[in-house]
Amino acid sequence: MITKWNRKLWNLCRVSKKYEFKNLPALLSRGRPFQNPLRNVLRATRSGALSAPAPDCVRVSERAHVILPYHRTLDLLREAHAAKGKGTGKIGTTGRGIGPAYEDKVARRGIQVIDLLRPEILRVKLERAMEEKNVLFRHHFQAPAIEFAPLYEECLKMAERLRPFVSDVRRTLVEAKNQGRPILFEGAQGTLLDVDHGTYPYVTSSNTVAGGALTGSGVGLDVHAKVLGITKAYTTRVGTGPFPTEIETTEPAIAERIRKIGAEFGATTGRSRRVGWLDLVALKYAVEVNGITSLALMKADVMADLESVKVCTAYRLNNETIYDLPSSVEDLDRVEPVYDVLEAWGTLQGTQIPESFQAYIRLIEEYLKVPVHILSTGPGREETTVLEHPFKKK
Numbered sequence: 001m002i003t004k005w006n007r008k009l010w011n012l013c014r015v016s017k018k019y020e021f022k023n024l025p026a027l028l029s030r031g032r033p034f035q036n037p038l039r040n041v042l043r044a045t046r047s048g049a050l051s052a053p054a055p056d057c058v059r060v061s062e063r064a065h066v067i068l069p070y071h072r073t074l075d076l077l078r079e080a081h082a083a084k085g086k087g088t089g090k091i092g093t094t095g096r097g098i099g100p101a102y103e104d105k106v107a108r109r110g111i112q113v114i115d116l117l118r119p120e121i122l123r124v125k126l127e128r129a130m131e132e133k134n135v136l137f138r139h140h141f142q143a144p145a146i147e148f149a150p151l152y153e154e155c156l157k158m159a160e161r162l163r164p165f166v167s168d169v170r171r172t173l174v175e176a177k178n179q180g181r182p183i184l185f186e187g188a189q190g191t192l193l194d195v196d197h198g199t200y201p202y203v204t205s206s207n208t209v210a211g212g213a214l215t216g217s218g219v220g221l222d223v224h225a226k227v228l229g230i231t232k233a234y235t236t237r238v239g240t241g242p243f244p245t246e247i248e249t250t251e252p253a254i255a256e257r258i259r260k261i262g263a264e265f266g267a268t269t270g271r272s273r274r275v276g277w278l279d280l281v282a283l284k285y286a287v288e289v290n291g292i293t294s295l296a297l298m299k300a301d302v303m304a305d306l307e308s309v310k311v312c313t314a315y316r317l318n319n320e321t322i323y324d325l326p327s328s329v330e331d332l333d334r335v336e337p338v339y340d341v342l343e344a345w346g347t348l349q350g351t352q353i354p355e356s357f358q359a360y361i362r363l364i365e366e367y368l369k370v371p372v373h374i375l376s377t378g379p380g381r382e383e384t385t386v387l388e389h390p391f392k393k394k
Contacts, residue, residue, distance in 0.1 A: 058165055059165060059166075059167045059169050059172060060113055060162065060165045060166050060167070060169070061113065061166075061167070061168070061169035061170070062112065062113055062114040062166055062167065062168055062169075063112055063113070063114065063169075063170075064112065064113045065101055065104070065105045065110045065111065065112055065113075066101075066110075066111045066112065066113060066115075066116065067096065067097045067098065067101045068097070068101075068111060068129075068151065068155075069097075069146060069151060070097075070100075070129070070130060070133045070137075070146050070151075071097030071098075071100040071101045071104070072095065072096055072097035072100075073097075073133075073137065073143070073146065074097065074100040074133060074136065074137075075093055075095050075096065075097045075098070075099060075100055076095045077137070077141045077143055079091070079092075079093055079095060081141065091201060091202060091239065091240065092202070092238070092239025092240040092241070093239070094266070094269050095269070098204065098205050098206075099204075099205045101205075102205035102206065104129060109125070109128055109129050109132075110129075111125055111126060111129065111155075113162070113166055114166070116155055116156075116158065116159035116162065117159050117163060117166065119156060122152070122155060122156070122159075123152060126148065126151065126152055126155065127148060130146060130148055130151070133146065134146060169217070170217065170218035170219070173217055173218070173219050174218075174219060174220075177219055177223065182391075183219075185210075185213035185217065185225075187208055187209075187210065187212060187213065188208065189204055189208040190208065190237075190286070191208065191209055191282075191285070191286035191289055191290060192237075192241075192282060192286075193208050194206075194207055194208045194209045194212075194289075195207060195208075196209075197209055197289050199241050199242055199329050199332060200329060201329075202239065202240055202241025202242070202329065203241075209289050209290050210225075210227045210290040210291060210292075211290075211291075213225075226293045226294070226390060226391050227290055227291050227292045227293050227294075228292070228293070228294055228295070228296055228373070228374075228390045228391070229286060229287060229290060229292035229294070229295050229296070229370070230295075230296045230298060231278075231283060231286075231295060231296070231297060231298065232262075232278075232297075232298050232299045232302075233278060233297055233298065233299055233300040233302070233303055233360070234258060234262075234275065234276065234277060234278050234299070234302070234303060235275070235276040235277065235278055235279050235282070236264050236273040236274060236275055236276070237273065237274045237276075238266045238269075238271055238273050238274070239271070241329070242329055242332040242333040243274055243276055244276075244279060244281075244282070244312065244315060244332065244335050244336075244337045245276035245277040245278070245279045245310075245312045245337050246274055246275070246276040247275060247276050247277060248274055248275065248276075254275075254306065255274075255275040255276075258275045258302055258303065259272060259273065259275050261302045262299050262302040277309075277310040277311060277312055277337070277339065278310075278311050278312065278364075279312040279337070280311060280312055280313050280363075280364065280367045280368065281312060281313070281314060281315055281322075281323060281324070281325060282312075282325055283364075283368060284323075284324075284367065284368055285324065285325040287368050287369075287370055292370055293370065293390070294370060294371050294372070294373040294374075294388075294390040295364070295368070295370055295371070295372045295373065295374070296372075296373065296374035296375075296376065296390070297361065297364070297372050297374070297375050297376070298376045299376065299377075300345075300348060300357060300360075300375065300376075300377055301347070301348045301377040301378060303344070303345075304344070304345055304346055304347050304348060305344065305346060305347070306344040307344060308341050308342065308343065308344050309341070309342045309343070309344050309345075309360065310339040310340070310341055310342075311339060311340045311342060311360070311363060311364075312337040312338065312339055313338055313339070313340050313367065314337075314338035315335035315336065315337060315338065316335065316336040316337075316338060317331060317334060317335045317336075321338065322335075340363065342356070342359060342360055342363065343356040343359070344356060345357040345360070348377040349377075351385050353375070361375075371387075371388070372387065373386065373387050373388045373389070373390040374386055374387065374390065375387065
């Protein structure tokens with residue numbers, strides 16, 4: 001059983017065929033806004049990626065919040081407005097309305113999936129939410145207002161097609177836990193995009209760390225979990241924000257090579273990802289914040305045949321060497337990375353691991369005090385090597 005507690009796009013490669021889904025788990029839990037719910041569920045049912053009838057293997061929580069057109073409009077207007085002020089307030093969002101949907105959730109005027117199934121309740125809540133949004137559109141952004149009737153009708157049509165997939169996901173998860181069934185919680189986005197623990201304000205609007213699985217699903221604290229952290233053999237970032245090991249200006253040829261071979265373009269927006277060397281200071285922070293028990297090291301093949309490989313093991317700030325991530329985003333933006341330079345490796349094939357790559361893995365494991373259990377050298381399942389099962393019971 002798989003449940004996803006925050007929104008993002010899934011890339012699935014199954015027997016050389018690639019499927020891309022936004023917000024598609026077996027269970028979509030309540031903690032995160034649900035974007036384009038009907039389209040994403042129906043894409044799954046039509047793609048052939050599901051082995052059983054969709055309502056039997058895909059569930060959407062009644063409590064999940066819905067991202068609506070006015071959220072996306074507000075998101076885009078804010079980014080455009082910020083860009084006019086020399087970009088100082090521009091976050092670099094995806095423009096998909098995620099932040100504004102969270103604002104409505106916290107302000108207690110959000111629309112939940114269960115509301116879509118109750119027309120009279122939906123009407124009242126939608127009118128209340130749109131009233132404020134249209135004031136902003138007309139008077140602050142000088143933009144057209146959104147009409148109520150077409151959006152209300154669209155929501156009603158979407159609700160009827162979504163209805164077979166809607167259920168009490170929390171109850172399903174609790175029952176599975178009580179029966180001793182394995183549950184895989186799958187999150188998205190990096191630790192430094194977490195709204196509380198990330199490089200605020202250059203973050204997303206949710207808790208992307210592993211603890212978000214509990215608040216997003218409602219299963220409670222009495223779970224015995226292992227946490228698999230997924231990291232690339234290098235570092236990337238989409239959008240603005242501090243990036244100590246970025247090499248876009250210092251080593252642009254290597255950055256472009258990694259981006260091209262690694263297909264480093266945002267799955268949701270297609271934006272180019274910024275590229276840098278592996279940052280063990282930031283990765284150690286992620287291990288601590290998430291309680292990571294083992295790692296999956298991805299895309300090591302992308303770095304094959306470089307002249308050498310750099311790994312950041314410390315920062316320099318105010319003439320001092322530091323080994324922890326600064327809390328201040330302004331300080332993080334000023335740090336200078338301290339690198340260890342390692343021998344590069346050649347082409348990676350199957351389970352054969354060159355000594356130079358083994359040295360790279362050892363450095364990661366010794367620094368983080370966490371083992372690497374999975375190696376991936378390509379998108380196919382046959383290109384994944386399980387050194388040790390990350391979730392096996394001891």
